[in-house]
Amino acid sequence: MQHHDHVTEDNPETKMSHAGGDHHAHMAADFQKRFWISLALTLPILLLSPMLQKLVGLRDAISFSGDLYLLFGFASAVFWYGGWPFLKGLFKELKSRQAGMMTLVAVAISTAYIYSSAVVFGLTGKMFFWELATLVDIMLVGHWIEMKSVMGASKALEALAKLMPSDAHKLMPDGSVKEVPLGELVLDDKVLIKPGEKIPADGVIIKGESSVNEAMLTGESNPVSKKSSDKVIGGAINGEGSLTIEVKGTGKDSFLSQVIDLVKQAQESKSKTQNLADTAAMWLTIIALGSGGITFFIWLVLMSKEFAFAIERAVTVMVITCPHALGLAVPLVVAVSTALAASNGLLIRNRSAFEAARKLQAIIFDKTGTLTEGRFGVTDTLVLAQNIDEQTLLKYAASVDANSEHPIAKAIADSSEQKSPVENFKSIPGKGAEGRVEGRDIKVVSPGYLQEQDISMTDQRVEPLQAQGKTVVFVLVDGQLQGAIALADIIRPEAKPAIAALKALDIRCMMLTGDNQATAKWVSDQIGLDEYFAEVLPQDKAAKVKQVQSRGILVAMTGDGVNDAPALAQADVGIAIGAGSDVAVETADVILVRSNPLDVVAILQLSRATYGKMIQNLVWATGYNVVAIPLAAGALYAWGVLLSPALGAVLMAASTVIVAINARLLKMHQ
Incomplete structure (x- = not known):
């Protein structure tokens, strides 16, 4: 081209x-x-x-x-x-x-x-x-x-260019809707998108819920559920719901324009x-x-x-x-x-680096947001008493924590679909929360609270969970310790098959994380990594990449492209994963639109096939x-x-x- x-x-x-x-x-x-x-x-x-x-x-x-x-x-x-x-x-x-x-x-x-x-x-x-x-x-x-x-x-x-509609339904200050050409949209304009229509610009949903088909932009075949405050990409197709968005990217600043530019640069390079x-x-x-x-x-x-x-x-x-x-x-x-890469959500910025990917001997993954989802989730639920079951225990804890804004509380609240009304909710500063659920006094608290209250914890199943670097909280029902809930950064379901596929291609898989040794070891064991580096500060990531390169091997770094920029630049091949609509990651050689580690395998296989x-x-x-x-x-x-x-x-x-x-x-x- x-x-x-x-x-x-x-x-x-x-x-x-x-x-x-x-x-x-x-x-x-x-x-x-x-x-x-x-x-x-x-x-x-x-x-x-x-x-x-x-x-x-x-x-x-x-x-x-x-x-x-x-x-x-x-x-x-x-x-x-x-x-x-x-x-x-x-x-x-x-x-x-x-x-x-x-x-x-x-x-x-x-x-x-x-x-x-x-x-x-x-x-x-x-x-x-x-x-x-x-x-x-x-x-x-x-x-x-x-x-x-x-x-x-x-x-x-x-x-890709034909994905964009030619006009948009702009919401005017008086509440009326006006048809305007796409070129007239500016930042912060409010736009109405009806069911089945193409989204005219990048933006944030301010009203409505729907599923959005982003297949042509990200390669993601399943429609993605979108609700208020979620981002949407211009060119995607709205599903069954009506959406109102606030425009955040138009013209050459839009995701689609950046994709087109990147593809052109790569084909011309x-x-x-x-x-x-x-x-x-x-x-x-x-x-x-x-x-x-x-x-x-x-x-x-x-x-x-x-x-x-x-x-x-x-x-x-x-x-x-x-x-x-x-x-x-x-x-x-x-x-x-x-x-071919672009239509599958793999954007090549640097052709030489993409071609070098076929000779890679090691890949270093950033942990948070790359191998994991970057959010807490419940991994284990332990019942510590005879008179309660796991489902009831989670329902009690989720009901209380639904009233809290703490990340751990939110993860517990999301873990159970069953919730009951809560009376007398109050936060226990630094230690947890409590409230009355179905007439019973429920507390969801940290290990520190148990020590303070001199409540003994003798179950031997708890310590190994803490040794894995998981956060463990306890559930008290009417003052009695009845359960424990372990939480950790959720490992992406695609991480394990991606690592297995890379190892099958004879590539050594490593991980960088700021987390402690226990957490790093647990993640490494779960997905089958060859090596990991724990307690690495963001500014030291590039030095770690250099350290691996000093072994005389060709190394790729895979991260989210923001705090990993120096490490991405240091690596022989820098792969920004999960860039979403923030395409222009200046330091990456290859940008993967989806937050899917399997796309790293796809880029390697495509490099070899090319x-x-x-x-x-x-x-x-x-x-x-x-x-x-x-x-x-x-x-x-x-x-x-x-x-x-x-x-x-x-x-x-x-x-x-x-x-x-x-x-x-x-x-x-x-």
């Missing part, structure tokens, strides 16, 4: 109208038009070519006075009109001192045209206007297919593997021109063949060596993989020359095997099509 304009307008849809998609569409249309016109002109060229007339035994029937001048006229039209993109490309490449595919094609068709024209006007020899015409046709159709393939790879980007392709293309050009010259010299001087035969061999060699497929091999894979496709394409684009060049030069001439320039062009075009198809076969691992 080249030639993208920078995005400046408010509506992402208008951005794309000036972007590379249009450039490629214009070029594809131009090649298509030139191909069909050249093809139409090729038919009379074939009919008027003396060599083909002899071949089918119709020389006497078809030839007429002045037919060669007519043939010259048709061939000139094909050379100048059909061959113009290649002639123009020749001057461009020579000007930039980078001889490549255009140079080869232009030299081949010019040699054929000039020599054949000289034959028409009196030089003794053979004409191969028909080879010239068919070569131009095949090169044009190859370029047309190439442009269509590049456009195909851009489709995901265009699909130079791939490291592209350097390899450029080097190969340069050498192929030198080999082609050199081989063409040597072939011409051998047949004309050493083998004493006629000039026409020697020039035909030289032209064929130069045509078949065209690094046409090579020019497409890497950029097309880059475009496909970047678009590199594999690039190498396959490079091998195919260069490898066929090993066989084709000697055939084109006439190495098997003694056995009657000779490759014509047109057949050489067919082979070259076939390799281009194979490279294009192979790139399109790149898939995400499920």
